[in-house]
Amino acid sequence: MAVPQDDKKPSLWARLNDNDVVYSFFHSPLAMAAAFVTALMVLSSFGAPLVAPFDPFDPAQISLWDGKKPPAWEAGGDPAYLLGTDNQGRDMLSTILYGGRISLLVGFASVFLGMFLGVMLGVISGYVGGWFETIIMRLADVQLTIPGILTAILINGILRSVLPPELRDEMAIYVVILAIGLSDWPQFARVARGATLVEAKKEYIQAARVIGLRPFLIMARHIVPNVMRPVLVLATIGLALAIIAEATLSFLGQGVPPTTPSLGTLIRVGNEYLFSGLWWITFFPAVALVVLVLAVNLLGDWLRDTLNPKLR
């Protein structure tokens, strides 16, 4: 066991490079490419008002005369609209960027919701045990037997029918977040409970109990930080799944309305024009979705392999 003797602070870069995760990242071209693509899409989506050539939500900038234009390089294309326009004359590139923003927002928010719920219930189940654990974990088992998207559709449907009709479009995005988040928690709960069972046996938890800390403090301060590693790996992969779930809901017409389209809504709208030759309305949003999900997924896979070498 080496004894750290020198107290000289190494530079930030030296310390980062010493970190195994950082090292592995800079030696994995796939991870770097995936991170680059993800960062590019996240930045350009959230910076859409700055980056996008048009504001597709501003009726003043939309003209039906410009509708259904093909991409700039095709015959009849307009250089102003690089990827063409949709049926309402909105610039495809701008719409994809704004749509990506909604997809990512729903993805992040619903994963966060699912993670929050799942970790809370999972850690309490693992630490407290007893009937609470039995009920929560059986509930999670039951929900896991139903495909996530079906659960999301069910929750989505119930919430929409409860809302007054005039609020439906306005609240749609929150309803979708809630639906996906609620369909997502069992996986997080399972992973968090498993990790909690391992951590709770360790002596630092017993030391905390001997000091007198109450269960809530022990869970919040000692267990949660130590179970977050596998949970964050799951969250990265879950983000890709949540984006797909949102796209699926929107494609089925159950998600965000066409006035503020997400990638899924764009694909659905474009799908109606596919056979009339207007392929670009559905093609480019679909490519954007595939690239985004693939990049996030590759990043999640790399993170899992690095943090959990045994799974390789």
Place this chain on the structure above:
Amino acid sequence: MSLLDIKNMTVEFPTRRGVFTAVRDVSLSVNPGEILGVVGESGAGKSTIGNAVIGLLEPPGRLAGGEIYLKGKRIDDLDEDELRSIRGNRIGMIFQDPLTSLDPLQTIEQQLMETIQLHLKLDDDAARANAVGLLDRVGIPDPEVRIKQYPHQFSGGMRQRVVIALALCANPEVVIADEPTTALDVSIQAQILELMRELCRERSVGMILITHDMGVIADVTDRVAVMYRSRLVEEGPTEKILGNPDHPYTKSLISAVPRPDVRLARFPVVEYIESAGDRRDSIDIATHWLGAGRGEKAPDGTMLRIEDLQVRFLTRFSFFKKHRLYVDAVDHVSFDIRQGEVFGLVGESGSGKSTIARAIAGLYKPKGGHIHFAGADLTAVKSEAEMDRYRRQLQMIFQDPYSSLNPRMKVMDIVAEPIRFHGLAAGGAETRRIVLDLLEHVGLGAEAARKYPHEFSGGQRQRISIARALATRPRFLICDEPTSALDVSIQAQILNLLKDLQAELGLTMLFISHDLPVIRQMCDRVGVMRHGKLVEVAETETLFQSPQHPYTRHLLDLMPKLEVLSHEAIAGLEVAD
């Protein structure tokens, strides 16, 4: 010509932070019928030697230099196929953990016969007869019946006997045993060592016995090689090395071994592995926060009284009460601990000694009996707030330094947590000052506060644990095997620290250990536990000189005597009265 010759062996592990040399220029030889001990502390490279000889270095490790000869024939340059015919056939291996070195899905017969037939080319009946004979020889009763059983039907000691039989079944010329008894209790350890000794003589097998335990070395080896930081520092006959070592490292290593025969005031300190951690006496205990406010004295001089304590664990749950199965981990145990004394609990694994500690600390709920602490019955305390008063005065140090600190917290927060929780300091600045003083006081230095636990070695982590336990200003400290995960030199440092703290803070201690010499060095009185029952309680010296209970006598007989230990080694040391 000797049986196995290792010449100038160097083993390297290339890592991305540079090449790590695990074994550097080591030469050893083993003769038929001889046991060569390889001793050293963790990380010294002793296991790597064994793995290199049989070509089982874990990648990316590689033999970077040197030659290995088996009966004059060079074996280090053989290819994998040729090596495989040597491994098991001419060189047998015995590993540390008998629980994992047998295949749980095959009967003992299948495992033995497979190996025998692979190497000896016998027919089924001859191989079976051979296997039964071997099991009989390693001391397994009813070998014809037991050979049909699976590993889980054998106890730990019996399994290690099977592993030995497996290592010997192809009549190897050399056996490499890597910590073969470390996972076993003392009584079983003694039997296994005796068996290995006999078998080596009888079959003139040469054995390399790798261990960290000086007691094992003294008991069975003919010659010893001492490893220190990947180098061989000294080699020679066991009596010479243990009795009159030349190298300063060997000297200090041997002096750090807890002596079973006399009680010393302090352990001699070994500076070789890591610096002993100077305790800077920057604080005056009498006036410092740590010394003040230690609470009132116990009324009648008894700090802790255990009365008829019972702790029971559920081993099989059933909805019907009468179908549930329990095990009585602590079975009607009573004893007193006087104010200011160190009370030892000793026993083999599963004897219930740790369970008692955890019941006192409030981690387990006793099924029956009473725990009186400073005159109050802890089992009758109902409210958490009232319990906090006692918790503050009663702290615990755990066994495993690698899991007893939260890896996500800085040392500052780990040590400050009990102070903050119990509101023992006036504010943030005072808390920080107290934590820094505590870290200085346990020999770590204030700069430790900014680091995370993984930046420290096992011994240093145990110091952090001690600082955390002291942070509530306890009067009673439970030490549950505080040094059993540490190397012997580090153990000496930590035990010295505990002795010093106990004396200067007037702590009462419950000290739990399976190691009798350590108990003798640390404790004023001792209780001996067996199967959840307390069989004997006595003053330490009385217990070691005239044990009353047969089980105590049995345990003392099994204790390695280390008679060869040099007498000069204690000449300059202060013997406690």
